[in-house]
Every structure is written in C-alpha cells, then in structure tokens.
Amino acid sequence: MLAKQYPFYVANRPEQPNADLEVFDKYHGTVATRVALADASTIDRAIAAADAATDDMRTLPPFERQKVLQHCVQRFTERAEELAQALCVEAGKPIKDSRGEVTRLIDTFRMAAEEAVRMEGTVMNLETGPRSKGYRGQYKRVPIGACSFISPFNFPLNLAAHKVAPAIAAGCPFVLKPASLTPIGALIIAETLAETDLPAGAFSVLPCRRDGAELFTTDERLKLLSFTGSPEVGWDLKARAGKKKVVLELGGNAxxxxxxxxxxxxxxxxxxxxxxxxxxxxxxxxxxxxxxxxxxxxxxxxxxxxxxxxxxxxxxxxxxxxxxxxxxxxxxxxxxxxxxxxxxxxxxxxxxxxxxxxxxxxxxxxxxxxxxxxxxxxxxxxxxxxxxxxxxxxxxxxxxxxxxxxxxxxxxxxxxxxxxxxxxxxxxxxxxxxxxxxxxNMPYGGIKDSGIGREGVRFAMEDMTEIRNLVIRTP
CATH class of the missing domain: 3.40.309.10 (Aldehyde Dehydrogenase; Chain A, domain 2)
Known part of the structure; x- marks a missing residue:
C-alpha cells in the first residue's frame, strides 16, 4: 500500500510543505497518493546545498561511499515487494515487470558499490622523444561536482538508479527531478539514502512542475546535467545548459x-x-x-x-x-x-x-x-x-x-x-x-537524435569525473 502522502527531500531531509502533486493509479484512473511539490526557491536551496557539499563528497573515502551503496542494496532488498507494488500502481507496469525492475535497481546499486573503490588512474611514459627526457606522468579521476538529474516515467526506479548510484560512487552531490507522473520510486530511494551518513547536502529529490525546473538546467553551480526523456526536451535542455557537461539518453525507433x-x-x-x-x-x-x-x-x-x-x-x-x-x-x-x-x-x-x-x-x-x-x-x-x-x-x-x-x-x-x-x-x-x-553494467546510449554520452555504472562515473593530470620533471 502507498502512503497517503510523500515528502520531497532537500539536503538529505524530508519536507512536507504541501501535498499538491496528485499521483494517479494508471490502470484505475484514481488518485493513489499525493506528493510534496517543490517550488523554485526550494530548488535553489537544494542546489546551494549540493554546491556546498562538493568538498565533503569529494573527500568522502571510497569505502564510505561503498558503505552507503551497500546499505541501499540491503534496504531495497528488504523493501522489494513494497517498491514493486508502488511501481505497479504509479506506472501501470505489470507486477512481474515491476519486480524485475526492482531487481535491476538492486543490481545497479550493487555494481556501483563495487565500482566505488575502483576509480583509479594511470601512470604514463612521457619520454616519447628527447624533449621530454626526464619527465614522467600520471593522472587520476576527480569528481566533477554537483550534478543535476532528470529522470523519466517509464523506468522510474532503474533509470533514476543509473544516475544516483554512480554519483554516490564517484563522490558527486546531486539534485534529482523525478517524473511528476511517477515520483514515488525516487522518493523511496531518497528515504533510503536519508538513513545513511552521507554529508549534508549530498542529495535532494524534488518533484516539481516543468516550468519550475529551470534551475535544474541553467544554474551554473551545477557541473553536469544528465537527462533521460524525449528528444525534443533533451536537445532544448542542452541548448540552455550553458558550460556544464550534458549527458542525454533520448528516444529510439529500434x-x-x-x-x-x-x-x-x-x-x-x-x-x-x-x-x-x-x-x-x-x-x-x-x-x-x-x-x-x-x-x-x-x-x-x-x-x-x-x-x-x-x-x-x-x-x-x-x-x-x-x-x-x-x-x-x-x-x-x-x-x-x-x-x-x-x-x-x-x-x-x-x-x-x-x-x-x-x-x-x-x-x-x-x-x-x-x-x-x-x-x-x-x-x-x-x-x-x-x-x-x-x-x-x-x-x-x-x-x-x-x-x-x-x-x-x-x-x-x-x-x-x-x-x-x-x-x-x-x-x-x-x-x-x-x-x-x-x-x-554495459555502456548504453545512442547517437544521432538518440542522445550523447553513455550510461552503465562505470561509464556514468567517467562522465561524472574529470581527468587531473600530474607531470613530474627530474632535473
């Protein structure tokens, strides 16, 4: 059974200022529950918290990130039937398929837990000619910073997981806008993350109207936008995203x-x-x-x-x-x-x-x-x-x-x-x-109007990190 109403989450904490978003049972057409709806000021507050949490997330040891992800695996396993039933109602997804998506949610967080301690660099031989004699190099990957995520209605658990789990593994704080048609799964993910010791501001999950979500795209404090949805919306968001990196998982005609x-x-x-x-x-x-x-x-x-x-x-x-x-x-x-x-x-x-x-x-x-x-x-x-x-x-x-x-x-x-x-x-x-x-775990994504970038836990982590090079000269 769904709760009568659900809060949104700002800087790791639940807030229930209203219950303005009606979530319908997609088969029966009746209101199944109500959800708190975020306004522009709340979104701004969440982005500020994510920006402020950048250093704390960056310096959070990989084993601590892994511990958070393992907690999610355990809790999602314990709440698997609850998650499946919620998905069946809010998305109209057949219950067998709903249970399958919960399995993928758990698998994605499990893979992210494994990858959290594997983000490694490479030693390079720079002595490729006389000019670089005595030089050596290496590089490592560092978190890109605060991320903006917008997820769709059709896989509200698994496609949110493909953004959230790699972000935690990579050490990036984030704000997530779930689809207003199917927000419950993302809010249960947020409820689970709130049980952990993630730094304050590490995550916010904010259902909101499309016209109130401008900051998810344009705010310069956000360093990456990852959007899954329609091509028309995705390419428009990219055009307005400014200098931030953009990953788009869009439509298909397979x-x-x-x-x-x-x-x-x-x-x-x-x-x-x-x-x-x-x-x-x-x-x-x-x-x-x-x-x-x-x-x-x-x-x-x-x-x-x-x-x-x-x-x-x-x-x-x-x-x-x-x-x-x-x-x-x-x-x-x-x-x-x-x-x-x-x-x-x-x-x-x-x-x-x-x-x-x-x-x-x-x-x-x-x-x-x-x-x-x-x-x-x-x-x-x-x-x-x-x-x-x-x-x-x-x-x-x-x-x-x-x-x-x-x-x-x-x-x-x-x-x-x-x-x-x-x-x-x-x-x-x-x-x-x-x-x-x-x-x-495979690199998943498209070309042409189907998008840019790749998902799959390790490949998403690459998008959420940047290469930082080190060159050492021996005189």
Whole structure:
C-alpha cells in the first residue's frame, strides 16, 4: 500500500510543505497518493546545498561511499515487494515487470558499490622523444561536482538508479527531478539514502512542475546535467545548459533484423517480449521488424499467433503482460498513428483496439516508410513488419532513421554479424536477441537524435569525473 502522502527531500531531509502533486493509479484512473511539490526557491536551496557539499563528497573515502551503496542494496532488498507494488500502481507496469525492475535497481546499486573503490588512474611514459627526457606522468579521476538529474516515467526506479548510484560512487552531490507522473520510486530511494551518513547536502529529490525546473538546467553551480526523456526536451535542455557537461539518453525507433538462418521460434519469443514488454514504453522497444523474404510468411504467422496470446489488463494481475499506457492521451496518439498507417495502405495484422489508456498489442505490415509509426518513436505496443532480400539493404533500412540507440540482429552468420557491427549507426548492436536487451553494467546510449554520452555504472562515473593530470620533471 502507498502512503497517503510523500515528502520531497532537500539536503538529505524530508519536507512536507504541501501535498499538491496528485499521483494517479494508471490502470484505475484514481488518485493513489499525493506528493510534496517543490517550488523554485526550494530548488535553489537544494542546489546551494549540493554546491556546498562538493568538498565533503569529494573527500568522502571510497569505502564510505561503498558503505552507503551497500546499505541501499540491503534496504531495497528488504523493501522489494513494497517498491514493486508502488511501481505497479504509479506506472501501470505489470507486477512481474515491476519486480524485475526492482531487481535491476538492486543490481545497479550493487555494481556501483563495487565500482566505488575502483576509480583509479594511470601512470604514463612521457619520454616519447628527447624533449621530454626526464619527465614522467600520471593522472587520476576527480569528481566533477554537483550534478543535476532528470529522470523519466517509464523506468522510474532503474533509470533514476543509473544516475544516483554512480554519483554516490564517484563522490558527486546531486539534485534529482523525478517524473511528476511517477515520483514515488525516487522518493523511496531518497528515504533510503536519508538513513545513511552521507554529508549534508549530498542529495535532494524534488518533484516539481516543468516550468519550475529551470534551475535544474541553467544554474551554473551545477557541473553536469544528465537527462533521460524525449528528444525534443533533451536537445532544448542542452541548448540552455550553458558550460556544464550534458549527458542525454533520448528516444529510439529500434529495429530488429530476422535473417533467413534465424531460429524463428526463438526470434518470435524474443521479439514479442521486445515489442510489448511494459506496453512498449521503452526507448529500445522493438518498433521495426525487418524479415528476410524467404521466411517472412512463416515468421509473420508465428508472431501474430504469439501476440494474440498476450494477456492485457490490470497490471496487478500476475498473468498480465500488457498494462495501460501512461495516459489515455498517449493511447489516443498511437491509435491515430495506426489509423493513418492503414489509410496509407498498411495492413493491420492484429490489435489496434483502444479502451482508455489500454491499447492492445498491435502488428502492422506493408506500411509506407514515411508514416509516423515508421518514422517517429511509438513508445507503445505497436510494431511494423517489412521484408528484405539483401542483408546490406536491411542494414540500410535500419539506418534510415533519425534515431540510433540499439538494433537487434537474428543471424548465425559471423560475417553478417560483423557487417552489422561495422555499418549500423547505433550505440549498440545485439546479436541473437532484441535491441530491448540491456545489462546495467554495459555502456548504453545512442547517437544521432538518440542522445550523447553513455550510461552503465562505470561509464556514468567517467562522465561524472574529470581527468587531473600530474607531470613530474627530474632535473
């Protein structure tokens, strides 16, 4: 059960000046709880506290940072079902998927605890010519300073964890703005951090309106902005961020290629998961399915049959696979895109039925490639099938997108695998699986409109630190 109301956290401490933010049960449409909403003066106070905590966090010994992260691992494990139930309500995420996200939250903090004591430097040989004879060098990584984090609604636990846990491991104080649609998970993370001995000002977690969040982007006391969300918002924030470093994890239009040598039953099982897991609300959810002509009909028929077996409904039901979208507005948008695709000559193979925020798992084929459902990010339970005869042409179709996050290739051909790795304009190529797969320690991120920078605990820590060089001359 959710609490009746939740405070926000300023400089490690809870405050409850109001309960102005209503958080809705995404399936039932009722108010589930209320949350304190931060105003501009509160955000300014939090940034000042983070700035003041920079030295204390920088000098906090790595084993102490590790101790904080290990405490979080223990407490999240103890509160796992509470976290999962909260996620199921506030995000409408099926309960099995919610439990899976809690597992990833725990794993991400565990990995950060391990990395907290591994942030090391390198000794360099500078004697590369007569001019540098007698010189030696080395460098180390130092925390960048106070960080600003803005996290999205679709993975409110794990994507917040990918910012918070590396920051603690690296020794950076931070202010976090969770999505106002799904703030509860981040506030439980803050409640857990408040149980530790982090220096005062080390963290603040502040739900707020978008118009009140300007300081998260523009304040010069913040040295890094890490944003996960839509491309339109992300690139606008980067343009206004000033001199600070910016990391953007943005949208996608992920494609998967099924070659004629693929195990079709395996590919179907994984693509059904990749396209419709958590109602398709993932930036690496499968949206474009490009299948070799020799196996197209067999694959399509198997995929349609598997999709029609998916259980949709109440996310608290253990059997539910497809829950509601985050809002009825998003379901209406996708319903309109499906209608446009069919009107343009596409064929609906299954699904396409909307009831409020619920949209049934939908497969389309023969859709003109200029349609929104092919060009834009669907962010919902819709995928489009197309055929190819030449593998190189299939790779060109994958690249025919403004996005470049991840791609999946089902093939057993080593040379096709290497060609895909060489030619695909994406941040990651997944062989034998869907682009929706991610391990929390791997470098994850995109190119083109999908963003800049990489997440994954160690790689996020690199962004949150700077190299400081040391040169020693022996006269």
């Amino acid at each position: 494609a998967v290629v099924v070659h004629r040598d693929a195990d079709l039953d395996d590919a179907v099982a994984r693509i059904v998961f990749g396209a419709f897991y958590q109602s398709g609300q993932s930036c690496i959810g499968v949206q474009r399915i490009i299948v070799h002509s020799d196996v197209y009909v067999r694959f399509r028929d198997k995929l349609v049959a598997a999709t029609e077996q998916l259980v949709a409904g109440d996310p608290s039901d253990e059997n539910t696979f497809v829950g509601p979208l985050i809002s009825a507005k998003e379901a209406e948008r996708l319903e309109d895109w499906i209608t446009q695709a069919v009107d343009a000559g596409g064929r609906k193979l299954c699904g396409g039925v909307r009831d409020g925020a619920m949209l049934s798992a939908t497969l389309l084929e023969d859709v003109p490639r200029d349609q929104p459902i092919c060009v834009e990010e669907a962010f919902g339970p819709v995928a489009v099938l197309s055929r190819f005869d030449d593998f190189s042409a299939a790779l060109e179709e994958v690249n025919d997108s403004v996005f470049g996050l991840q791609a999946g290739i089902f093939t057993r051909d080593l040379y096709c695998m290497l060609e895909a790795w060489d030619r695909l304009e994406v941040g990651g190529v997944v062989i034998g699986d869907v682009p929706s797969w991610r391990a929390d």
